[in-house]
Amino acid sequence: MKIFKDRNKELEMEIDLYLNSLQKGSNTFLEGVKSYLRGEIEQFNERVKLITEQEKEADEHLVNIKYVLFRYNLIPDLSADMLELMDSMDDINDISKEVLLDLQVIKPNVDPLLIDDFGHIAKKSNKAVETLIKGVRLYLTEFRTVEDYITKTNLYESEVDTLLHNVKVKIFGGQINCTLSEKLLLDRFADELAALSDIAEKVASKLSVFRFKRSI
């Protein structure tokens, strides 16, 4: 019967499903970038389709979380933090989708010399997101250990920054042979790949504050 429905369980499940969608989205992003760099167009297009669905799925879960949270006045002391956390994480799938769609439309020509570098940026960005999601899961259960994951997320982000700098040096340092407009396009592509880790870092710093608020 609807009246006896456990709203707490429903919210717990929705949060879990939402985090799963974000994790899947980030993985699809990585696989999509890899496919593009390898020139596997068919697989790449499948990833684009998949991430669009995953982004939609995550949005639906986010709406449900908001609805259950406020309609039934659950965790009133933490609801604002929870909502801010979930809302800011939504950017993960948005950016992932945006990057893959840009690649599909703009189709930048990646020099073979840069393929590994781009691959590494995508991989580390994915790692940053993955670590962040683990941290968020822990914030919900074992909040004392969250700090380790926040540190790791920040570490991955700074690694991405280093990789980004290196790839920019390669792009504009004369090692590759292409026009300035192509270089600028590759530069933008590199920035977009790194943006995912920036989001992870931003959310991680919020999580650090929310973790303190959870302690009684």
Next chain:
Amino acid sequence: MDYLIIGLFLSAGLFMGWSLGANDAANIFGTAVGTKMVSFRTAAIICSIFVIIGAVVGGSGTSHTLGKLGAINAIAGAFAVSASAAFTVMMMTKRGLPVSTSQAIVGAIIGWNIFAGLQTDTDVVVDIIQTWVFTPILAAIFAVIIYWIVKYIIEHTKIHVVKMDKYTRWGLIIAGAFGAYSLGANNIANVMGVFVQVSPFNDIVIGNVTFAGIQQLFLLGGVAIAVGVFTYSKKVMTTVGKSIFKLSPINAFVVVLATSLVLFVFSSEGLYNFLTSRNLPALPLVPVSQSQAVIGAIMGIGLAKGGRNIDLTKIGKISIGWVLTPFISMVTSFVALSILQNVFLQTVVG
């Protein structure tokens, strides 16, 4: 005596009950309602039910102690004493202070003793004053202990934040129900204690069950408290819940449980008999200040956290109210008794 006159005189006690419902009962669920973990409606229903049960089942111990302080032997006198205490409580409530009903009634009874030219039993007064001092201290001790236990559980278990929210709500409701029961048992003496000697009710026997006259009196008082909870306690709940100390719902649970335990140990005849029968020291059965217990528990949490975030000015303001309450009540009682005797020609001392 005419039922109408009896009703009129009892109305002071009922008014006292109403005031208690508006203040002290609100203290139990104030933090829970203030943090929006429990709706006011739910809190009011639970509080009313358990306050009545507590009053009827366990209200005799503390009433006995008040009887020892001053055995008011005329219903008009009881009316004046009760009305004076209620008036004092109402005035202080209007200023948004979590005022002590216990101190108001004690002050009013002493006022009757002075008016009647009777000696006030200083041993009982000392006993009562000791509990006034001990109540916030004990509440703080309980709060610190409960706080550390709860903190340990939260930090060493993997309970999901959403599940924790559910458990906290249940915790607040159960502790609140326990607190309401203890409040009824402990503070019904403030409401109907002065009428015990002059109770107009006779025992009702149905089969093997006897519903004593005193219990009927306490039932009436319990209902009055319930009316106070529903009609006026929301404002005080917000004051207690929000302005003294920023409480999280879990801290609110600690406060409610610590407060409830304090009221329980000062009202449970079972616990008292258990301890005294084993030659262990027992706390006297005295109506204690719910407000003091809440403030003590909140301070206990503050201390456990390292003494941060406590609004000392507000606590100071409330403390002044505690000192003023018995004094104002005593003077009001003396004046009311004079008017009732000399203007309305009522017998206020039997």
